[in-house]
Amino acid sequence: MARFELKLPKMGESVAEATITDWLKEIGDRIEIDDAVVEIATDKVDSEVPSEVEGTLVELLYQKDDVVAVGETIAVIEIEGESSDSNMQITPSSVGESQITEVEKIIEKAVEVVSIPDSKNTDSVKFYSPLVRNIAKTEGISFAELDTITGSGKDARVTKDDILSYIANRENRSQSTTNIVPVETQFLDHKEAKDTPISINGSDEIIEMTRMGKLVAKHMIDSVQTSAHVQSFIEIDVTNIVKWRNNVKDAFLKREGEKLTFTPIFMQAIAATIKKYPLINIAVEGDTIIKKKHINLGMAAALPDGNLIVPVIKNADQLNLVGMTTAVNDLANRARNNALKPDEIQDGTYTVTNVGGFGSVMGTPIINQPQVAILALGAIRKVPAVIETSEGDFIGIRQKMFVSHSYDHRVVNGALGGMFIKTLKEILESWNVHQDY
Numbered sequence: 001m002a003r004f005e006l007k008l009p010k011m012g013e014s015v016a017e018a019t020i021t022d023w024l025k026e027i028g029d030r031i032e033i034d035d036a037v038v039e040i041a042t043d044k045v046d047s048e049v050p051s052e053v054e055g056t057l058v059e060l061l062y063q064k065d066d067v068v069a070v071g072e073t074i075a076v077i078e079i080e081g082e083s084s085d086s087n088m089q090i091t092p093s094s095v096g097e098s099q100i101t102e103v104e105k106i107i108e109k110a111v112e113v114v115s116i117p118d119s120k121n122t123d124s125v126k127f128y129s130p131l132v133r134n135i136a137k138t139e140g141i142s143f144a145e146l147d148t149i150t151g152s153g154k155d156a157r158v159t160k161d162d163i164l165s166y167i168a169n170r171e172n173r174s175q176s177t178t179n180i181v182p183v184e185t186q187f188l189d190h191k192e193a194k195d196t197p198i199s200i201n202g203s204d205e206i207i208e209m210t211r212m213g214k215l216v217a218k219h220m221i222d223s224v225q226t227s228a229h230v231q232s233f234i235e236i237d238v239t240n241i242v243k244w245r246n247n248v249k250d251a252f253l254k255r256e257g258e259k260l261t262f263t264p265i266f267m268q269a270i271a272a273t274i275k276k277y278p279l280i281n282i283a284v285e286g287d288t289i290i291k292k293k294h295i296n297l298g299m300a301a302a303l304p305d306g307n308l309i310v311p312v313i314k315n316a317d318q319l320n321l322v323g324m325t326t327a328v329n330d331l332a333n334r335a336r337n338n339a340l341k342p343d344e345i346q347d348g349t350y351t352v353t354n355v356g357g358f359g360s361v362m363g364t365p366i367i368n369q370p371q372v373a374i375l376a377l378g379a380i381r382k383v384p385a386v387i388e389t390s391e392g393d394f395i396g397i398r399q400k401m402f403v404s405h406s407y408d409h410r411v412v413n414g415a416l417g418g419m420f421i422k423t424l425k426e427i428l429e430s431w432n433v434h435q436d437y
Contacts, residue, residue: 001080004053005073006037015342016131016160017069018042020062029057031077038074041211042342055079067157069131128158135163152218212307223369228409231364234421238380239399240431241265248437256322260437263299264324266377266428267352271295271316271324273424274350280420281349283370284411298348298368299328301335302357309335310368312348321437356380362402372412375421378402 008018018040025037036048037057059076062068128136128146136146141163149166151158200206209217245260252260274281274295283290297316300308311331313319319327334340350371355363356379363376378401385398403424407417 001078003058004055004077004079006049006051006075006077007073008040008068008070009049010070015042015070017067019157020064020066020068020074021046022064023060024048025057027057027060031055031057040068046212046338047341049074051077053077053079131160132158132163135160135167139167141167152215210305210307212303212305212309216307219369220366223366226369227367227372229364229367229406230409230412230414230417232405232407232414232418232421233362233402234405234425235400235402236425237385237398237400237429238262238431240433241428242380242399244431244433244435247433252325252437256325258322258325258329260325261328262380263354264321264328267297267299267313267316267328268319268321268324269424269427270350270352270375271297271319272427273420275317276423277416277420279416280373280407280412282372282411283349284372284408285370289411292349294347294349296347296349298351298371299331300351300353300365300368301332303338304336309340309345310348310351311335311340311344312346314347350374352377356401362404364404365406367406367408372408372410373417373420374406375424376404376406378404 019042020038021041022039023037024039025031025035031037031051032054033052034050037051038049040047040049055077057075058078060074061072061076062074068074132146135141146158146163149158149162150156151162241262245262245265249260252258278291281292281295283292294315295317297313298310299313300310303309311334313324313327313331316324316327331340331344334344348368348371351365351368351374353363353365353374354377355365356377359379361381362378365374365376367374380399380401382397383400384395385400386393387396387398403421405417405421
């Protein structure tokens with residue numbers, strides 16, 4: 001029998017570890033190729049790890065809620081056939097003296113990495129991943145100081161982003177010419193609000209926030225504290241688009257096999273508008289502006305549990321309407337089924353949210369950091385409107401919608417923010433009702 005080591009796969013450049021949330025198979029279970037063996041959660045998304053072989057699950061190396069580094073072996077599957085050099089179990093008799101020495105060095109290095117020498121107080125009851133511990137060691141952060149960091153991971157675990165954010169803020173404070181105020185004093189108001197007792201009676205229900213809910217909440221608070229939010233609003237006449245879609249949607253479905261909604265039409269127009277105003281497609285890092293080369297549109301999607309996730313359409317400006325429709329439908333369906341890959345919710349440069357899907361006329365969305373703008377599409381409504389013609393003005397029924405544009409006033413002024421949605425309005429209102437797709 002050969003033994004196959006199932007490893008935690010790489011899940012994007014910024015993902016270094018994952019938490020095991022549930023084992024889907026037990027020891028002794030028969031495993032087929034592509035069977036999901038374990039559910040994992042990262043700081044970005046939840047997903048499953050499939051098996052690359054078929055055989056019998058003989059060993060689980062980690063328990064539920066354990067944090068595992070990318071590339072680590074998490075389970076062993078026994079497969080039929082002769083054992084190969086790559087899968088053979090290593091015994092003392094098969095290992096040379098030099099190999100043993102090399103392994104000892106690796107173990108010694110691993111122990112060194114996960115320890116923090118600046119630590120008279122090593123009585124911390126919190127768990128820290130090897131990656132977080134290594135960063136803390138490099139930056140000279142003791143366990144006592146590490147324990148003060150508020151974590152955004154599962155069970156308030158400190159993630160890589162948490163400690164890097166803490167380090168950046170600490171450096172900013174150390175460079176300040178004013179007196180350094182203790183952390184406890186800086187956030188006194190916040191702590192007092194958090195510690196204020198809430199009256200609970202027998203009829204109240206206590207609901208624990210989900211892991212994703214906690215991440216979203218922290219992300220929203222961080223965004224409001226980071227960006228100077230400003231909103232611009234505009235009303236767009238989409239009568240021609242409504243008529244055109246009603247005329248072609250059946251033929252589109254028959255020919256392309258995809259349901260044509262308004263979302264891909266709007267996303268294509270937004271990508272074209274961003275191309276005209278590339279300074280909307282930026283990110284801010286300290287005092288530096290990073291102009292993004294690619295236009296990657298984030299598409300906020302509601303999950304069955306009420307949480308939100310933002311899958312990303314990469315290089316959206318290069319897609320025609322058929323390609324955009326396929327991408328929108330695919331990402332939306334897999335988002336609802338919790339089947340997105342970590343890479344598919346990363347690297348967005350601009351986000352769109354459809355508040356009209358819930359009947360809202362307009363909304364003021366919070367910027368999805370580190371982006372600098374987000375667009376909210378309101379509900380399409382039939383309204384009486386003044387129609388200008390060469391023969392004079394008259395009142396008619398039109399299909400209209402409000403669009404609200406939230407942008408970071410640190411780097412996007414009112415002229416750019418307003419011109420952006422004005423151009424979007426012009427693109428959508430000039431839609432040719434007789435065009436093909």
